[in-house]
Amino acid sequence: MITVLRIGHRISRDKRITTHVALVARAFGADSILIDTKDIKIEETINSILTRFGGPFKIKSGVDTKKILREWKGIIIHLTMYGEELSKSIKKVDKDKNLLIIVGAEKVRPLIYEKADFNISIGNQPHSEVSALSIFLDRYTKGLWLKKRFNGKIEILPSDKGKRVISKESKV
Numbered sequence: 001m002i003t004v005l006r007i008g009h010r011i012s013r014d015k016r017i018t019t020h021v022a023l024v025a026r027a028f029g030a031d032s033i034l035i036d037t038k039d040i041k042i043e044e045t046i047n048s049i050l051t052r053f054g055g056p057f058k059i060k061s062g063v064d065t066k067k068i069l070r071e072w073k074g075i076i077i078h079l080t081m082y083g084e085e086l087s088k089s090i091k092k093v094d095k096d097k098n099l100l101i102i103v104g105a106e107k108v109r110p111l112i113y114e115k116a117d118f119n120i121s122i123g124n125q126p127h128s129e130v131s132a133l134s135i136f137l138d139r140y141t142k143g144l145w146l147k148k149r150f151n152g153k154i155e156i157l158p159s160d161k162g163k164r165v166i167s168k169e170s171k172v
């Protein structure tokens with residue numbers, strides 16, 4: 001089971017990027033996302049995607065980060081530009097254990113670095129939580145996220161021209 005924990009979410013400033021973190025988590029093979037700040041709008045946006053494009057995926061905001069870190073049964077990974085190189089550290093991650101992947105917004109508290117079993121960098125340049133999460137999940141799943149089936153009401157068929165969409169939505 002893979003859970004993403006988004007910390008430092010500021011409702012007005014981060015609404016788009018946290019939504020994108022959640023969309024990447026869902027598309028790239030995570031099972032759920034937890035967000036520290038309560039944000040009903042993001043929950044609604046992601047639940048609307050789930051209704052149309054399918055799951056399985058869960059979103060919960062307003063969680064207590066310290067409690068989660070204290071009670072987590074499994075491995076905690078913190079993605080940060082200060083961390084150990086991805087290719088070195090990913091080999092050490094036990095694939096049979098539950099994974100909590102933490103991504104930050106602005107400055108991340110020292111507690112997170114201490115509580116993480118692995119602080120992992122995707123290169124040592126500052127970029128984005130969205131790119132860091134997508135690359136990590138791609139490497140962690142060895143590309144198998146592409147095989148995930150969502151069973152949604154809307155399914156997109158790959159096409160080299162135009163849009164091919166199957167819609168199972170009932171027309172009212």
Ligand SMILES: C[S@@+](CC[C@H](N)C(=O)[O-])C[C@H]1O[C@@H](n2cnc3c(N)ncnc32)[C@H](O)[C@@H]1O
Pocket residue numbers: 078079080081082102103104105106107108120121122123124125126127128129130132
């Ligand atoms: C706007 S960045 C802030 C950069 C932050 N000072 C750091 O420690 O990576 C927000 C989040 O993106 C992720 N991030 C940015 N660059 C990264 C990198 N090179 N490797 C891993 N994660 C990164 C981290 O999770 C970070 O908390």
